[in-house]
Amino acid sequence: MSQEYYYMDGNYVPSQEAMIPVRTHAFLYGTSVFEGIRGYYNQEEDQVYAFRMKEHFERLHNSCKIMHMDPKHSVEEYVKITKELLAKNNYHEDCYIRPEVYKSAIKIGPSLLDNPDSVLIFTIKLGNYFGDDRMLNVCVSNWHRLEDNTIPPRAKVSGAYANTALMITDAKLAGFDDCISISASGHVAEGSAMNFFIVEGNTLVTTQTTSNILVGVTRNTIIEIAKEELGMEVAEREIDRTELYTADEAFFCGTGAQVAPIGTIDHRTIGDGKVGVKTAQIQKLYYDIVRGKVEKYKKWCTPIYE
Numbered sequence: 001m002s003q004e005y006y007y008m009d010g011n012y013v014p015s016q017e018a019m020i021p022v023r024t025h026a027f028l029y030g031t032s033v034f035e036g037i038r039g040y041y042n043q044e045e046d047q048v049y050a051f052r053m054k055e056h057f058e059r060l061h062n063s064c065k066i067m068h069m070d071p072k073h074s075v076e077e078y079v080k081i082t083k084e085l086l087a088k089n090n091y092h093e094d095c096y097i098r099p100e101v102y103k104s105a106i107k108i109g110p111s112l113l114d115n116p117d118s119v120l121i122f123t124i125k126l127g128n129y130f131g132d133d134r135m136l137n138v139c140v141s142n143w144h145r146l147e148d149n150t151i152p153p154r155a156k157v158s159g160a161y162a163n164t165a166l167m168i169t170d171a172k173l174a175g176f177d178d179c180i181s182i183s184a185s186g187h188v189a190e191g192s193a194m195n196f197f198i199v200e201g202n203t204l205v206t207t208q209t210t211s212n213i214l215v216g217v218t219r220n221t222i223i224e225i226a227k228e229e230l231g232m233e234v235a236e237r238e239i240d241r242t243e244l245y246t247a248d249e250a251f252f253c254g255t256g257a258q259v260a261p262i263g264t265i266d267h268r269t270i271g272d273g274k275v276g277v278k279t280a281q282i283q284k285l286y287y288d289i290v291r292g293k294v295e296k297y298k299k300w301c302t303p304i305y306e
């Protein structure tokens with residue numbers, strides 16, 4: 001296997017040497033913010049396209065702001081560094097990029113003050129999140145989604161993923177593939193680590209940005225292409241639990257999950273139990289766009305190799 005490099009505070013470090021001290025604040029208190037970005041291999045062009053890096057790094061900046069962190073680099077600098085790192089790692093297959101800004105003080109006590117920030121970016125080869133293309137069987141989690149005034153879901157904070165970990169672990173122990181989260185208010189929030197859509201006729205419905213969700217780059221992409229390319233209506237609003245059961249179609253979306261059709265929710269079959277027509281159209285379009293195959297949306301795809 002060829003040597004992989006990670007970016008650490010200004011240096012490209014061989015992956016086996018990329019270490020952080022055990023007393024690092026981010027490790028002890030979950031005080032890091034991060035992004036997950038996909039790089040897609042386009043075989044015909046022998047090119048890797050990183051998808052919507054700008055939007056991911058803008059969200060990283062927002063997460064930093066919420067968490068009193070200094071992102072250290074502008075959005076443009078992050079794009080440049082990530083391009084350099086991916087080119088160095090020389091992947092010719094699908095991959096995943098994980099930038100982290102983390103509190104790196106060696107100290108006890110959770111305060112974010114007097115606590116320096118560090119930047120780490122690592123990359124790995126990555127295929128499908130769910131392993132295969134089968135329809136998902138999901139449940140509604142009985143763990144509540146975090147609220148904006150607890151650990152704000154709008155910021156992608158590592159500590160908040162303890163909430164996600166409890167949800168997904170208990171869903172899997174109960175025999176489901178994944179789950180949908182509900183806020184304390186009783187309304188649907190999102191998936192465990194992805195956003196969520198239902199389809200009602202020609203309308204795509206998803207929870208609004210104030211529903212305790214991470215405002216997903218994939219979510220925003222799907223809203224835009226569904227309106228522009230498929231002529232669909234899009235409603236961003238509160239969703240009740242029982243609306244899930246009666247939806248025509250349902251799917252998860254996210255950088256990891258991509259577009260993942262849902263077959264059942266809490267043992268109720270969604271639609272006729274097959275991948276819905278709209279979901280299939282969105283999925284096809286999305287997979288073409290991310291691999292740089294749709295000219296109009298190539299603006300979202302950064303080529304790694306010149």
Ligand SMILES: Cc1ncc(COP(=O)(O)O)c(C=O)c1O
Nearest residue numbers: 193194195214216217218254255
């Ligand atoms: C909690 C949560 N919601 C939604 C998403 C989807 O966001 P994006 O489409 O930007 O990857 C993620 C992705 O990691 C997530 O962790």
